[in-house]
Amino acid sequence: MTFASPAWRMAWREARASAPKFAFVIFGVAAGVGALTGVRGFSAAFHEALRREARTLMAADLTIRQFSPPTPAQDAEAAKWTARGARLTLITETISMLGADDAAPPVLVSVKAVDPSAYPFYGRVRLEPGAALASALTASTMAVSDDLLLRLNLSTGSTVKLGNAEFTVCGVVRFEPDRMTGSLNIGPRIMITRDGLDRSGLMIFGSRASHRLLFKLPQPGAPQRIDVQQMRDSLKKAFPEAMIVDYRETHPLITRALDRSTTFLSLVSMIALIVGALGVATAIHAHIQQRLDTIAILKxxxxxxxxxxxIYTLQTLLVGVAGGLAGVMVGAAVQRLFPVLLARYFQFESIPWNPSFALEGMAAGTLVALLFTLPPLLAIRDVKPALIFRREMAEVKPKLAARLRKQLPAFAAAAVILAGLGGVASWLAESFRMGAWFVGGLAVALLLLASVAWLLLRGLRLFVRLSPFRLPVALRHGLANIYRPGNHAPSVLVSLGIGVMFTLTIFLVQKSLLKEVMGAAPKGMPNVFMINITPRDHDAVREFLDSRSDYLAPPRLNPLVPVRLLSVDGKSPDEILQPPPGQPPGQRRRRGGCVRQVTWLEDRPEDIQVRKGAWWRKDDTAALVSVSEGTAGRLKIEPGMTLRWNSTGRDFDVRVAAIHRVQSVRPGADEEFLFNRAALAGLPAQYFGAVRLAPAKVAGFQRDSYRRFPTVTVINAADVMNIVQEVVDQTALVIRFVSAFAILAGAIILASTVAGTRLRRTRESAVLKTLGARRARLIAIFSVEFAILGATAGLMGGALATAFSSTLLTRFLDARFQFELVPNLVTILLTTALAVTAGWLASIRILGQRPLEVLRDE
Amino acid sequence: MPSQPVLSLQSVTKSIDTGTHRVDILRGIDLEIHPGEFVAVMGASGSGKSTLLGLLAGLDSPTTGSIQLDGDEISRLGEDALSELRGRKIGFVFQSYQLIPTLTAEENVLLPAELAGETGEQAATRARMLLTTVGLQDRLDHYPVQLSGGEQQRVALARAFMRKPPLLLADESTGNLDSINGRQILDLLVALNSQEGATLVLVTHDRDLAALATRIITLRDGLVVSDERKTPE
Structure with a gap:
């Protein structure tokens, strides 16, 4: 291979001759870039999978819901988006009575009229018998929920009457993707076509119905693209009274899972890259240390x-690019490996290899490797050609000002490194704020570690000098090795400390995050709900619930009390919710003073988090309420305030005890206001039941319930809850998996960092052997040195990781932080073990070398 | 001597810090070396010979005093200016050869020319010619580890003459070799020196080798204790 420029030629010749030594550097970059591209590629696919689930839950990318049919202006706005590639379908939901024959009384049903050729855009309506919705549902047929068949004693093929028209029952709706996002879920569900709705004559002027416009956006790769936010903003103007929801917020659990996993995964990839770069910097540093003679000769x-x-920058670049290429391959393998390893748990569609991630990874890897090797590269300036004559002897020490002046380029380099890393971090995390925190954390960590290294060196020197008793030889030599001139203990300590900090940060963050994520969908979360239970039926339903034993979690029977908020510390909600000038009142006003079905709770459920104030005691006799964070913000409610309510003509006051956050979704009662028993005592209540059953058991439960309590409606949310639970479980699994991968990669790189220092011990070992030291003694000396470095790095890294993860958790992941003593202690032990083992492994060859081989080379 | 000196030193001192105390290696050297001279610098170990050679080459800066090369003051030049000056005016032969282990014999010889931006065929031809002169025409592609000590030193000799420097500095250049190889190297050095017309400064312990020089300077404890010029026979 020939190069026109002498620098290139030299760089290539050197790299060619040092190929085995560079293998590690290439490995470092490859590990970092591999983790980055692999995790990013995988995380993109994972997000796509999550978003698919989110879209399934609303059967669309974006929905608009309002209580009146779209006006011509609104139709025109919707048409604007269909012209740009979006697809649109309309759903109308209403309530009506449905009869079978004169023998049975008609039943209140919740009607859903869809266009089966378009609906649902995502997911599938499962019918029994298993025909496709589009073929089974015609203008004269109807799909119904199984409880309707029970109530009216019908079967597939029976004829029913809805409004003015007769319909044939074509099947039972087993799964309806958007069941939980629709409205008017009262009574059994029936599904008809829009033509069927027209035929029924239910929709006349003034009919109460909810209209949903479902949009599907052009898919990635389609010629037209629509920005969902832009579309939403534009639609909001045309539909000011409507509720507009897009796939990013269908379900709070999925939204949070998405947000957190995005942040966490980009965090992990960044950390992987930095730990990789750290390994590279150490290796390049060691390489340049070995090349000091060559550099002196060149000068x-x-x-x-x-x-x-x-020359050496080009060499780093060559190695960086080689490592980057290897990393891209590793990344592609990792990206393929993840779904294979996780296949048992969930289904990924094939993850396409994304060249832009590969390029980004290469660019980030090479850039970070170059940034991190800046200090050793700049140190080349200080290599004096006279080194050939005189080794390891300082000049007469210059004055402080002169020393500082000399260090100016190093300070400038540090600034460039931090700014560059900040840029890369902001880019990867797509957040300038996160980039800034990341770099700030790194800078503080570097400063602290450098200070600790300085103190350690001086402390050890003093300890050895002032020690009143004679220390064993191995201990004395091991300690002296750390502080002797020319030793690289400070740089090893800083690299190791930073590596430990980042690796432990991943562990701590994932641990806290998992706790939150799992808490958001507790295993016992109900999936079947019974509504409309009257006080008269309460005891019987309780008995019915208690008579069964096939629950996955204890059943709950909670009261529902209709209440209306009158005032907050004397101010009416309307007063507080005065819309900003120019904005129509509409929704905001409705949310303030509407009738709510509220419940009381004695103990705080684990998916409810208190953000302010305190939850009540079981035996509290004062009337208390806890308000959800969002509502408290809107109505400007703080703990200690008094809320006045009205229920069935009776006014009562309640004190705000706490502000809470609901981590999961529990249909049934209003979760914006949760009361204690004392607050709602004596008020007329209805009840709702919530149980968790295996999906296969739900139909039987529904049948039994209907037979005993015909007026009680059972809502089967098992399938929907399954999706939610799966998303949460999958997120947790991915977080665990990616963390384990990153931690493993980090440990390997850290071990190599220690191993990279072996070269400087070669000569010392040769001299000690010449003077009669046996291998066991040499091993003891190295062990003392590495154990001290490892323990200090573990201790400092642990402390820094605790601080760093607390910042990340509270500021970026919206999660709580808790100090973890055990992981910190384990980290110290593991880092010590890792440093000592890596030191031993790296020293095996040195220990086996004949002293003369080494000394002759000097 | 009527000609302008190639090297001129006035009151040159050099001190270093060992970490615990300060060591004065050179304690005031005044010296002039003229074009075409073959100077041997002698002295016991620690007398300051190598340090002096390093200062003459601009590899290091004196603590005090002045050094002029070809009339230009070099003692206060910056690192890069010194490097450039060395590349242009000085050839080196070291005791431990100081070849770059990752380059072949030919690449090592070519290196000074390449660093100066001379990368054409002319430079390659000269490198091969010099290697042929030192008897290594069939070792061009060998790496230093594949060569014997004597062969490595010949490569170093060829490299020192690559850019036709007016001044050649040799530091114990035969010290690592047996007497036969050592003598061969010195003969080659002297022959090449007279062929290329350079000034030669040789640091050595060996009285026999020093006897070949036209001038012998002896150092002791950082001071010049004798400066003998041989009268032409």
Whole structure:
């Protein structure tokens, strides 16, 4: 291979001859870039999978819901988007009575009229018998929920009457993707076509119905693209009274899972990259240390510092690109490996290899490797050609000002590194704020570690000098090795400390995050709900619930009390909710003073988090309420305030005890206001039941319930809850998996960082052996040195990781932080073990070398 | 001597810090070396010979005093200016050869020319010619580890003459070799020196080798204790 430029030629020749030594550097970059591209590629696919689930839950990418049919202006706005590639379908939901024959009384049903050729855009309506919705549902047929068949004693093929028209029952709706996002879920569900709705004559002027416009956006790769936010903003103007929801917020659990996993995964990839780069920097540093003679010779022969720096920069670049390429391959493998390993748990569609991630990974890897090797590269300037004559002897020490002046380029380099890393971090995390925190954390960590290294060196020197008793030889030599001039203990300590900090940060963050994520969908979360239970039926339903034993979690029977909020500390909600000038009142006003079905709770459920104030005691006799964070914000409610309510003509006051956050979704009662028993005592209540059953048991439960309590409606949310639960479980699994991968990669790189220092011990070992030291003694000396470095790095890294993860959790992941003593202690032990083992492994060859081989080379 | 000196030193001192105390290696050297001279610098170990050679080459800066090369003051030049000056005016032969282990014999010889931006065929031809002169025409592609000590030193000799420097500095250049190889190297050095017309400064312990020089300077404890010029026979 020939190169036109001498620097390139030199760089290539050197790299060619040092290929085995560079293997590690290439490995470092490859590990970092591999983790980055693999995790990013995988996380993109994972997000796509989550979003698919989110879209399934609303059967669309974006929905608009309002209580009046779209006006011509609104139709025109919707048409604007269909012209740009979006697809649209309309759903109308209403309540009506349905009869079978004169023998049975008609039943209140919840009617859903769809266009089966378009609906649902995502997911599938499962019918029994298993025909496709589009073929089974015609203008004269109807799909119904199984409880309707029970109530009216019908079967597939029976004829029923809805409004003015007769319909044939074509099947039972087993799964309806958007069941939980629709409205008017009262009574059994029936599904008809829009033509069927027209035929029924139910929709006349003024009919109460909810209209949903479902949009599907052009898919990635389609010629037209629509920005969902832009579309939403535009639609909001045309539909000011409507509720507009897009797939990013269908379900709070999925939204949070998405947000958190995005942040966490980009965090992990960034950390992987930095730990990889750290390994590279250490290796390049060691390489340049070995090349000091070559650099001195080059300078003797007329090379300027800039020329030499260019040679080694190009070399780093060569190695960086080689490592980057290897990393992209590793990344592609990782991206393929993840779904295979996780296939048992969930289904990924094939993850396409994304060249832009590969390029980004290469660019980030090479850039970070170059940034991190800046200090050793700049140190080339300080290599004096006279080194050939005189080794390891300092000049007369210059004055502080002169020393600082000399360090100016190093400070400038540090600034460039931090700014560059900040840029890469902001880019990867797509957040400038996160980039800034990341770099700030790194800078503080570097400063602290450098200070600790300085203190350690001086402390050890003092300890050895002032020690009143004679220390064993191995201990004395091991300690002296750390502080002797020319030793690289500070740089090893800083690299190891930073590596430990990042690796443990991943562990701590994932641990806290998992706790939150799992808490959001507790295993016992109900999936079947019974509504409309009257006080008269309460005891019987309780008995019915208690008579069964096939629950996955204890059943709950909670009261529902209709209440209306009158005032907050004397101010009416309307007063507080005065819309900003120019904005129509509409929704905001409705939310303030509407009738709510509220419940009381004694103990705080684990998916409810208190953000302010305190939850009540079971035996509290004062009337208390806890308000959800969002509502408290809107109505400006704080703990200690008094809320006045009205229920069935009776006014009562309640004190705000707490502000809470609901982590999961529990249909049934209003979750914006949760009362204690004392607050709602004596008020007329209805009840709702919530149980968790295996999906296969739900139909039987529904049948039994209907037989005993015909007026009680059972809502089967098992399938929907399954999706939610799966998303949460999958997120947790991915977080665990990616963390384990990153931690493993981090440990390997850290071990290599320690191993990279072996070269400087070669000569010392040779001299000690010549003087009669046996291998066991050499091993003891190295062990003392590495154990101290490892323990200090573990301790400092642990402390820094605790601080860093607390910042990340509270500021970026919206999660709580808790100090973890055990992981910190384990980290110290593991880092010590890792440093000592890596030191031993790296020293095996040195220990086996004949002293003369080494000394002759000097 | 009527000609302008190639090297001129006035009151040159050099001190270093060992970490615990300060060591004065050179304690005031005044010296002039003229074009075409073959100077041997002698002295016991620790007398300051190598340090002096390093200062003459601009590899290091004196603590005090002045050094002029070809009339230009070099003692206060920056690192890069010194590098450039060395590349242009000085050839080196070291005791431990100081070849770059990752380059072949030919690449090592070519290196000074490449660093100066001379990368054409002319440079390659000269490198091969010099290697042929030192008897290594069939070792061009060998790496230093594949060569014997004597062969490595010949490569170093060829490299020192690559850019036709007016001044050649040799530091114990035969010190690592047996007497036969050592003598061969010195003969080659002297022959090449007279062929290329350079000034030669040789640091050595060996009185026999020093006897070949036209001038012998002896150092002791950082001071010049004798400066003998041989009268032409």
């Amino acid at each position: 003797c022969l007329g090379a300027r510092s800039a020329q030499v720096i260019r």
